Each structure stands twice: as C-alpha cells, then as structure tokens.
Amino acid sequence: METSSDTSRRQARPGSWQYPGAAPGVDDDQAAADGGELARLTGPPRAAREARLGIALGWLSIGLGLAGLMAPRFMARAAGMPDWPHVMRVVGMRELVSGVGLLNRPHDQLWRWSRVMGDAMDLGIVGVAAIHPYANRRRLASTALALASVGALDLRAGNPPRITPSHGALTGPQGGQRVQHAVSIHRPAGECYRFWRDLARLPEFMQHLESVTVIDERRSHWCASGPAGRKIEWDADITDDQPGQLLRWRSVPGADVDNAGSVRFIPANGGRATVLQVQMSYHPPAGRAGAAVARLFGEEPLIQVRDDLRRFKQLIETGEIPTTRGQPAGARSLVSTLFGKGADQ
C-alpha cells in the first residue's frame, strides 16, 4: 500500500493475490471479520491473460537477447542479415533489457512499448540490410514477416483493452483489493511487535507514508502523499492488540480509503526469529478521490507491501536500509539509461 511519484519504482506483475482462489487465505476467517465485503476480490481473468502475455513477451525478449549477445553471427546468418555482429549485439542487449523489464513488470506499458519501438528499429535495420550486397534476401523476407507478426502482438500488448489492477480497483463496488505477504525476521517476536506498535515509526519503512500521529491508545491519524502532491489522510483504530503476537486495525468510517488489516508475529527458530504475516484489504470509493487513492495505493499493492516489509526487516535487523542512491558513477548516456546497458561500439 504505497506509491511513489518515481515511475521507475512502479512495478507490475501478477501474483496469486490477484486471483480469487489462487492463494489460500492465510487468515480467511479473520479477513471476513476485518472487512467483510472488503475482502471480496474481483480477479479479472483478463488481467491474468494480460500478465501471461507480458511474461511470454519477456521470455521471448530474453531468449532473443541472449542469442544476439552470445551468437551474434549465428543470429545474423539466421535472419539473413549481412555479417553485422555489433548490430546484433546491440539488438541483443536491447532485447535482454526489455525482457528483464517485462518479466518484472509484465503489465507495464512502458516495457511493452520498448518492444514495439524495438520492432520498429529491427524493421528499419532489415530495410537497410536489404540493400546490402551480402544479405540473404529470401531469409530477410521471412525475418521481416516474422518481425511484422511479433510487432502486431507487441502493439496489441502495448494497448491492452483496458484492465489493469488499478483499473480493477476503480471499477465498481467489488473493486476491493486484498494483499497478504510474509517475511522471516531474525529478531524475536516481542521486538518486532514493539517496533511495529510504535506506529509513528512506520513511515521509516513504508515508503508512501508521510506520517502517523498517535492520538490515543487506540486511534491514530495517517497521512500519505499522493500523486501531484495530493494528500490523503485517514484515521484508524487498533481493533485487536495482543502484545508480541498480533495487531489488527481498521479505518474509521468516512476515511478516504476504507482499509483494514492485521500483522501476526509468529515465533520461529526456537523463539529467536519471527515470521511476520501481514494481511490487508482496502476499498477505495468511486469518483475522483477514489482515483487518487487507487493511484496512491499503486497498481501492485503486493509488491509495495513486499518492499515495505523488506525495508522493515532491513531496518530492524541492521539499523539501516541499504541503498546506492547518491553514489558516484561515470557518464551514463541516454541510450544506456534507456536500454540499461551500453552498446558495443
């Protein structure tokens, strides 16, 4: 349940949480208690198909990328191109980057469009190759045909009919989302509980949160930053507090975003470690506020929850969150930034 205006961090990939029945609920009875209708999921089969398409294209990219990088001459021959290993390597790197991008964010339009742009580039190269004296024109023709069909698929993937999880969250009264995730922490359950119970510290590891103000034993005020500086605020009550074991909360009626959730602290490893089990459900209202909330909560709540929990683990185990932001680097070209990989000159 977080977002950031930095689009590079927006990840989208499918997970069992998206699909009803795909993942057995960790806490189904409790979820019902938490939220009733909140916990109801709409799992658009279309989203699943979209994800599969993204993943298939991702693997295709990786395969082509590796082939282009490792066997550029073989690939050039197979495509009927002149012996242009450098060109094939550049194409290979681009494919590899598109592939890794797509596998991590199969829904992400940006990565899908990177393939469409790649197809256009490839067709351009084939056009240039066709006038080259050492090109095999017959093979080039089949290559162009294959490119055109893959290009059509990529175009289709770049313009999905409509559904993405965020849209799913926007549509209709059944658009609620539920997320669950668990993480192993090498600290006793009591310590994890105390860290979490100090609600004011949550923004240290929950990226989207600006502040949590504790009002009293039960109630707290939450403040998050949305897109374009929009602030989203709500009050929440702790509805169940079992020290060292469980925290359960839900938003106070009238919140911008109706949400509920629980964290379980399950002792592991002879009491020296904890399995932290988080479950959340939320239900943004319709309309403009709803749209903002949906964007705030992001397209892929599971990934956001997972990243938040990873930061919690890092912080409580080591006292800091590892980063490389702000470290030096040599000159990065636009091409390198786009493709994530320098080109063979």
Next chain:
Amino acid sequence: MKATCWHGVRDVRVEQVPDPGILNPGDAIVRITSTAICGSDLHLYNGVVPGMMQGDILGHEFMGEIVEIGSSVKRLKVGDRVVVPFPIACGQCFFCEQKLFSVCENSNPNAWLAEKMWGHTTAGIFGYSHLTGGYAGGQAEYARVPFADVGPLVVPRELPDDKVLFLSDVLPTGYMAAEACDIVPGAVVAVWGCGPVGQFAIQSAYLLGAERVIAIDHYPDRLDMARTVSHAETLNFDEVDIVDALRDMTGGRGPDACIDAVGMEAHGAGIGYVYDRVKQAMRLESDRPTALRQALLSCRNAGVVSVPGVYGGFSDKIPFGAVMNRALTIRTGQCHVQRYMQPLLERVVNGELDPACIITHHLDLDEAPQGYAMFKHKQDRCIKVVLRPGH
C-alpha cells in the same frame, strides 16, 4: 576522483567522477591504495553479465585507508588500514549469523531483481552488476564501504599491500574451495583452471593435507606457475583427454575431490527453443563449460566436487546421473570472505602462504583499460594485474 567505468563490451574507461560520500550510518569511505582486476571482472568486460549500466564503477578487490566513517561505525576509525571483502554483508541476519556472508539477506538493494533471476537474493557485491546491488566498485581512488563494521579487516602496517590485497577475494575463494573438499591426509585433488583462484586452491589443498594435486589448464605460463610456484602436477587439456588422464593417474579410481575454478563465462540461457541454438553457438566460441562436466565425470565415487568458478544462470547437459548414482557431493557458493580473512592473514604472517606470488603486473589506475585488454588476451604472461591509484 578517478574511477574505472564500464561503458560496454570490451570498453572500460578511467573517468573523473564525483567522490563517494557516506550514505548510511554504517558506511565508511576508503582511500584506495591497491586494487586488482579479477577473472570475474572479465565476465563484465566481455558483456556476458546482465544488469550492467554504462558508467558503472568496476572493481571488487581493493584495500586502503579509512578516511571517513558513518555515525554508527564502532570497530573502525579514520586512519585504519583495511582490506575490504568483496561480498557486502550486514552481520545481523540469519545467514550472517551462520557466517554465510555471501548470501546475506539484507545487503542487496536490488533484491527483487536477484530473486527474479535466482529465486532468492544474494549479498550485494562491489562493482558487480545491478543484480548484486549495483554498488560502485573499488577500481577507483575512493570507495564507499557499507556495513563497515562487518567486512573490512584491519591489517598491520608492516605487511605490504601485495601480501594482503588478495584477502579481499581470490585467496579466501581458493581456500574455501579446497576446504570444501574434506581433504584427509593422502588425498588426491584435481583443480581445473590455473588462474589466481586455481593457484590458491592448489596451495590450500596442500596446506590442508592433500598428498597430490593435479592442475588442469592450457595456457603454458599458468601451467608453469602451477608446477613451479604451487607445486602441482599438471595436465594440458589441449594435449590429453582429461577424464582418461585423471583415471590413469589415480589408479582408475579418480581424484578424491575435484575443484572447478574455471566457471562458465557464457551463461543464463534456458529459454525454450532458442536455448539449444545458443548453447551450440556458445560451444563454437568456447570449450570452458566442459570443466564442470569433466570434474563430475572424473571425481571418484562419493567424492566432492567443489565449484568456486562463477556460474550465472542455467547450465546444460550436466551429468546429474553421475552425481546421483555415484553419490557425489557438490559444494559451491561465492566465498564467505569475512569468515576467512583473519585466519588466512595469520597464515600469510607466518609465511605459510605468499599471495603476492600470482602478481604479474603492477599498473597505474589510469592504465586500467590496458590492464583489462592484457588480462583478457593473456598477453605478456598476464595472470594478475594490480592497479595502484595515485602512483
């Protein structure tokens, strides 16, 4: 400061970049006095490791002087002379507590990327692609060292850089590979690859009680070094069939343990129909993937195959039937360097090991591009290049 930056396949440049600063309370900044080019840097140089970006600063084998520390650093102080281990480890997680530092759960800021490739993340590594964190490396004048209280080893002033620099990687890596072999007195160990890690694996195997070590390579200078410096028997795989030769040399039984210090440069395939084509093409380019297969087929029944060589993704045609039916044990992993630095420093101090023996070239930092090219093409009998910033 000046730093060696990756710009593409076989394109590294020494550039002016901003100085590193403290980013986290556990960080330290090291002014680098010596830094080496590693065989695994060649995988980056050759462009076969995914996740490199133009401008990335290379280098994971370095040492120097602490010039700045973060607010929570307690063990180190400004002025300490340290060798920095290549895996970045938090010292606090489940794995660090078991001294399995190279698989630390907390030190890779790009854990999600590594999870995608390998199922779970590994530790962060200096200068070794964004898969292992994208940390700026140490082939530079300065480097930022995260979790400084966990990794760097303080070394005495009287020992020259050349004697302690390789505690950062190749010496512990070779040692851990030999240690994994469960060597008992009288054991026969075969080592594929006579680069720096291979040489130290040979020497460590003798230290741990091996009676015979047989070294395999095809570069004459490396085989020379294996014979004269590390005292191994040698086999040239251009001249003999390795599996047959090892069988003959061990009375038909095979070596008690086999060490693959070659690794597989070309890696990461495994996708559908393209896979086999890629593999074919790879074999045309390099016979290196055969080292692991040979090791598995050569090893005696119920022996150990130890793999310090770097593998990146998916490997094909691994004779797993031999592993299962002949009760082989495979041990591998990036070296848990932090675990070995102090004990190996003691072996260096008391003269049991002389790591400087593998150095063939000292260059200025500015000459890093020539160093890479020379190392890549094994020109001028090149085995190990040490760069000295500020010389």
